[in-house]
Amino acid sequence: MATTIDQGSFKMLLRKHPRGEPVDMGVLRREGISAFRASAWARSGWLDHLGRGVYAVAGDELSRDGALVFLSRQVPGFHVGGKTALAWHGLEHDIAFEEALSLWGDRPKAIPAWIAERFPVRYQTTRILDKQAHASLGLKPLPAGDPRVLVSSPERAMLEMLSDLGKTQSLADTRRLMEGLGGLRTKVLDQLLARTDRIKVVRAAAHLAADLGLPWASLARTHSDRLGGSRWIAVSKAGERLDFR
Incomplete structure (x- = not known):
């Protein structure tokens, strides 16, 4: 039977906790509520x-x-990235309602079933930037979003999308998306490309930007040349040949 103290504690929790947000034991302990009482x-x-x-x-x-x-409380480096971030910035208008959210983090994490059954998600730990830049460069909350959820900038989101090329991202869809990214901020993109570890990502950015005549194509080519080496070649899971000089 609930006590008056329990009722008061629960009402306090209701006043302080945002609607629609799960209540984990970290939150409850900060409110002085034990696992026994929560149960x-x-x-x-x-x-x-x-x-x-x-x-x-x-x-x-x-x-x-x-x-x-x-x-974001459970996973270091957690953020929304890739194609989802592009859509949230208004740069991808054809994303399907049921398409999985592109989520990124620093360590392997099994997405809880109670999340996955409500929201389709795709989580990965791929790191595209060097260690110093990875945690913060090109990451911040959306102006109208929850300040506790980091979202990739359009420039970082594009590079994350390119890292998915051949895995979950087709070449045709990537080209379609890239056509609308001519307005990316050159200074921000320069900073990110300078810290990008993955040759595939830089090569793909340079190749597709040149192919599509994007304003920042020469910048991407400069960074691709800086990496040196020969072309990057692979075959996607769908059998597409990816050949980036």
């Missing part, structure tokens, strides 16, 4: 159990941003 609240119907040590306020519907905030 009792779940048995009383005040909380819904989502997964081990994770709850939702009963009757609350988990939101996409709430799930992303939860993951």
Whole structure:
């Protein structure tokens, strides 16, 4: 049976915790709520159990941003990137409603079933920038988004998309997206290309930008030449030949 103290603690939690956001034990402990009490609240119907040590306020519907905030607390370097970030910046208008969110982080993480069954996601730990730049360059919250969720800038998102080329990203779709990226900020792109570790990404940026006549093609070519070496050749999972000089 709920006590007056329990009721007061729960009401305080309701006032402070954002709607649509899961409640994990880290949040509860900061409010002085033990795992035992949280379990009792779940048995009383005040909380819904989502997964081990994770709850939702009963009757609350988990939101996409709430799930992303939860993951940002769990995963170092977590951010929204690639094609999803381009769409969120208004640079990709044809992304399908059911298309998986492109999520990135620094360490392997099994996406909890209670997130995956609500929101299709694709998570990866690919690092495209050098160690010093990786954690912060080209990452910040969207102006109208949750300040706790980092999103790649259009320039970084493009490079992340290019790293997916041949894996989850087809050459035809990549070309279509690149056609709309002529307005990328040259200074920001220069900073990112200078810190990009992956030859494939730089070669692809230079090749496609030149092929499409994008304003920053010469910049990308400069960085591709800086890396030296010969062309980059591979065959995608779909059987496409990728050949970037």
